Amino acid sequence: MRAAVLTGIKQFEIRQVSTPEIVNDTDVLIRIKTIGVCGSDIHYYTEGRIGSQIVPYPFTIGHECAGIVERTGSKVKRVKPNQRIAIDPAVSCGHCDQCKTGREHTCRELFFRNGFNGNPSLRFGRNSKSL
Numbered sequence: 001m002r003a004a005v006l007t008g009i010k011q012f013e014i015r016q017v018s019t020p021e022i023v024n025d026t027d028v029l030i031r032i033k034t035i036g037v038c039g040s041d042i043h044y045y046t047e048g049r050i051g052s053q054i055v056p057y058p059f060t061i062g063h064e065c066a067g068i069v070e071r072t073g074s075k076v077k078r079v080k081p082n083q084r085i086a087i088d089p090a091v092s093c094g095h096c097d098q099c100k101t102g103r104e105h106t107c108r109e110l111f112f113r114n115g116f117n118g119n120p121s122l123r124f125g126r127n128s129k130s131l
């Protein structure tokens with residue numbers, strides 16, 4: 001598969017990378033059909049950082065996307081192969097005052113799945129909701 005990889009400030013390459021595999025029984029493999037350019041992607045491209053979050057090069061960009069479920073782990077119940085799916089890269093804690101009042105997007109512990117794990121696959125982080 002191909003991925004847009006930042007290699008420096010205002011520098012990127014389209015690279016051939018290995019396809020992610022189902023590792024955990026809660027993993028979902030999605031064939032990405034469309035992807036947006038997020039404001040964070042622009043900051044990473046133009047400045048190499050957002051605040052104290054510094055891009056480790058090479059860095060795979062793109063985390064707001066939609067596609068089709070290819071495969072699922074054995075414990076996945078909410079999606080199935082060939083289903084169209086949109087990805088929300090934000091994971092809220094579900095426990096803070098913001099989450100308890102229905103404002104998960106302003107969660108005090110908001111965690112973003114992104115390319116900082118060194119490859120283009122989006123792995124669920126802490127407190128992630130099971131699919």
